[in-house]
Amino acid sequence: MSLEKIEVDALVVGSGIAGLQSALDLADQGYSVAIVERNPSIGGKMISLSKVFPTLDCASCITTPRMASVSHHPRITTLTYSTVDAIRREGKTFTAAITRKPRYIDEKECISCKRCEEVCPVFLPDEYEQGMGAKKTISIPFTNAIPQFPVMHPEHCIRCGACARACPKDCIDFLQEPAPVEIKAKAVILATGYETTPMTAKKQYGLGALPNVISPMAAERLLAPHGPYGRVLRPSDGMTPGSIAYVQCAGSRDKSIGIPYCSRVCCMYAIKQAILLSGSLPIADITIYYMDIRAFGKGYEQFYNNARAMGINFVKAKVARITEDENHNPVVRIEKQEGTSGPEEIKHELVILSQGLVPACDGSKFGLGAANNEFGFVKLSDETVSSAVTDGAGVFVAGTAKGPRDIPDSVVDAGSAAIEAASYIRRL
Amino acid sequence: MKVNPELIDEIKKYGAFDISACFNCGNCTAVCPLSKEDASFPRKLIRAGHVGMEEKVASALEPWHCYYCGECSATCPREAQPGEYMMALRRYLIAKYDITGLSKIFYKTGWLQAWLAAGLLAAFYWLYSSYTGDFGALAGKIELAFPVYVTIALGGYIINMYRHTIVKPLGGIKASLKPAHIYDTLVHGFTQKNFNGCEETDWTRWIAHLLVMSGYVLTLLISNLHLLSPLDKQYVAFGPVSLLVWYSGLAILVGGGIMSSRRVLKSAQSSKFSHPSDWLFVVTMFLIGASLLFTHFLNVAYGPGDPLLAKIYRLNIAIETVWIILIVPFTKWIHIFFRPLAVYFQHVRKEAEAGTAFSI
Numbered sequence: 001m002s003l004e005k006i007e008v009d010a011l012v013v014g015s016g017i018a019g020l021q022s023a024l025d026l027a028d029q030g031y032s033v034a035i036v037e038r039n040p041s042i043g044g045k046m047i048s049l050s051k052v053f054p055t056l057d058c059a060s061c062i063t064t065p066r067m068a069s070v071s072h073h074p075r076i077t078t079l080t081y082s083t084v085d086a087i088r089r090e091g092k093t094f095t096a097a098i099t100r101k102p103r104y105i106d107e108k109e110c111i112s113c114k115r116c117e118e119v120c121p122v123f124l125p126d127e128y129e130q131g132m133g134a135k136k137t138i139s140i141p142f143t144n145a146i147p148q149f150p151v152m153h154p155e156h157c158i159r160c161g162a163c164a165r166a167c168p169k170d171c172i173d174f175l176q177e178p179a180p181v182e183i184k185a186k187a188v189i190l191a192t193g194y195e196t197t198p199m200t201a202k203k204q205y206g207l208g209a210l211p212n213v214i215s216p217m218a219a220e221r222l223l224a225p226h227g228p229y230g231r232v233l234r235p236s237d238g239m240t241p242g243s244i245a246y247v248q249c250a251g252s253r254d255k256s257i258g259i260p261y262c263s264r265v266c267c268m269y270a271i272k273q274a275i276l277l278s279g280s281l282p283i284a285d286i287t288i289y290y291m292d293i294r295a296f297g298k299g300y301e302q303f304y305n306n307a308r309a310m311g312i313n314f315v316k317a318k319v320a321r322i323t324e325d326e327n328h329n330p331v332v333r334i335e336k337q338e339g340t341s342g343p344e345e346i347k348h349e350l351v352i353l354s355q356g357l358v359p360a361c362d363g364s365k366f367g368l369g370a371a372n373n374e375f376g377f378v379k380l381s382d383e384t385v386s387s388a389v390t391d392g393a394g395v396f397v398a399g400t401a402k403g404p405r406d407i408p409d410s411v412v413d414a415g416s417a418a419i420e421a422a423s424y425i426r427r428l
Numbered sequence: 429m430k431v432n433p434e435l436i437d438e439i440k441k442y443g444a445f446d447i448s449a450c451f452n453c454g455n456c457t458a459v460c461p462l463s464k465e466d467a468s469f470p471r472k473l474i475r476a477g478h479v480g481m482e483e484k485v486a487s488a489l490e491p492w493h494c495y496y497c498g499e500c501s502a503t504c505p506r507e508a509q510p511g512e513y514m515m516a517l518r519r520y521l522i523a524k525y526d527i528t529g530l531s532k533i534f535y536k537t538g539w540l541q542a543w544l545a546a547g548l549l550a551a552f553y554w555l556y557s558s559y560t561g562d563f564g565a566l567a568g569k570i571e572l573a574f575p576v577y578v579t580i581a582l583g584g585y586i587i588n589m590y591r592h593t594i595v596k597p598l599g600g601i602k603a604s605l606k607p608a609h610i611y612d613t614l615v616h617g618f619t620q621k622n623f624n625g626c627e628e629t630d631w632t633r634w635i636a637h638l639l640v641m642s643g644y645v646l647t648l649l650i651s652n653l654h655l656l657s658p659l660d661k662q663y664v665a666f667g668p669v670s671l672l673v674w675y676s677g678l679a680i681l682v683g684g685g686i687m688s689s690r691r692v693l694k695s696a697q698s699s700k701f702s703h704p705s706d707w708l709f710v711v712t713m714f715l716i717g718a719s720l721l722f723t724h725f726l727n728v729a730y731g732p733g734d735p736l737l738a739k740i741y742r743l744n745i746a747i748e749t750v751w752i753i754l755i756v757p758f759t760k761w762i763h764i765f766f767r768p769l770a771v772y773f774q775h776v777r778k779e780a781e782a783g784t785a786f787s788i
Contacts, residue, residue, distance in 0.1 A: 318458065335457035342465035343465070
């Protein structure tokens, strides 16, 4: 297989909102950019969110235009479904070894007609819908994915050939192999983002085995207009939940699970989801169990006060245990601290764990001199001076790769990373 | 209410060095399987300690309900060690209940009690060795004096605990005469059944306690009834008295050995932090078991006239003397009495609240 070579000014690793924004900001200044994404679509976590706080703007309405701009930009090369295997520093340039994973279709020929997806007989749990919906073994990852290419999962494919027969362009290629790509760049921006703390992080919260204790990402999908069920239903039996609880600090500010820092977004996304839930389930009781509400950004405190005024019940308590009754109703055990205090067990019908943010990628593994901080996020060389400069020359960081932050902060950071990278490239 | 701003620093002298990290989230109280609506802990007492509510802390019964399963410390988001705080409170309360004030000094000054014990042991051994009369008869008298001394010491504690937890907060002498309450207290006293109220029963710890307790009670029985006079007659290896001795000695050795190794290995939350008084307790316990066994072995194997037996028996009595004089009445040992008493006093408080308590 011939090695595809790309030469650009800057390489952006990750295409979440931070990666998209820094790629756009660099490209609009006249620099050429390559953006590498391991998933089949660009857009990162944000494209799967329902709405954003505190304005309740539609998340895809903000992300999709940026995704489109990036994919159509003359100076941006987008590599999706591709992994960065290594980045070597050679003098003043970086050489990145990329592997394009096979989609098993000819991307040059595919016209995104979805015929293959329609005829495919095998259904899989859809990880984009957090396992709540189903997708075909060959399918376009989600409605507004960019690029609109289907991906085949050979481990589930039964080789029936239905897709190949249905394809009008004859572009199904069962023999496709991973393809190496080499990118030469003068600067690297790490925008590798976050993962939420796993559902199995805390033994006392059921280790992910309680069907009606769900992740906030799953709740986002339930609330999204194009979500798996089109409305809010609980996973175990499809019932409309009448009592919903949020467990704050379920994956951060907890030394016992090794994550002592505050994840900065959980209070706000829980409040946002609670507000959206009271829209879609007007008679549901919604409780947020919190240690303290951290509503620190512009308009956030007002947002919190609005939620209180809407009747969302805020209870100061750290949930110590979650069990369930015979109908899979989650039961939370807390200490009431108001009135006659003492331990108490309260039954809900759906519980959402407000998980924290942990790094998605170890940025130091590339050996570019960019060190990690004690929690595995990319360390800034001096955060009082710049919010993007790392310990490695020519290596910059944007978004949640350097620590938990919300979308507005990530966008601002991404601009700052683009400026730092541009000024570095100019000085070379 | 009077506030003592130095209270938390005072409690920290008894352990619980990390408690200032607490941010009052209540995880500990909610996760605790023994915490109840009418006796909720540890968070409330941590708060009381932080804000200096000395009378509330001194009158607390909750520390005696805690069996230190360690669930609260293991899940504390701040690693503030609430379980260890409850342990420190138990030490603080023992010092509070102790009329002589010696427990307080021993708890606060590290290894002082251990050094004193070592010194006293040497002194008593020397004293017993230089006694020229019939040591067997003397030992009998010494052993008879033990229960008298312990009863006086214990009486002082119980009266003082009653004063702090009932008389002061309730403003008078109150009691409950309901048979159910008295029965409940006795059951807790003999079985310490709340041990198993913890979510995951720590069976090793429970068995170690059971072995040590049963061995220890039997040892007390043997010495107080003066069942053993190893300098006067030879015992059969498997006679009734011998069987008692073998069991109690081995039980103490095995139980004490488990306890010590857990403290060395820090294998459970409850054994992570060891105060010198804990070490003194398990080590002396171990020595009592070992010297008892050795004495009896020498008697059975070589007869009452064995010269080594004479020495080891004196050592055995010297260890027991130090144990009774210095270790039983101060610091750790008495905790077994406060747990059932706290159960009883909790009943008294409820009765008093309902206005049905017996009062003077």
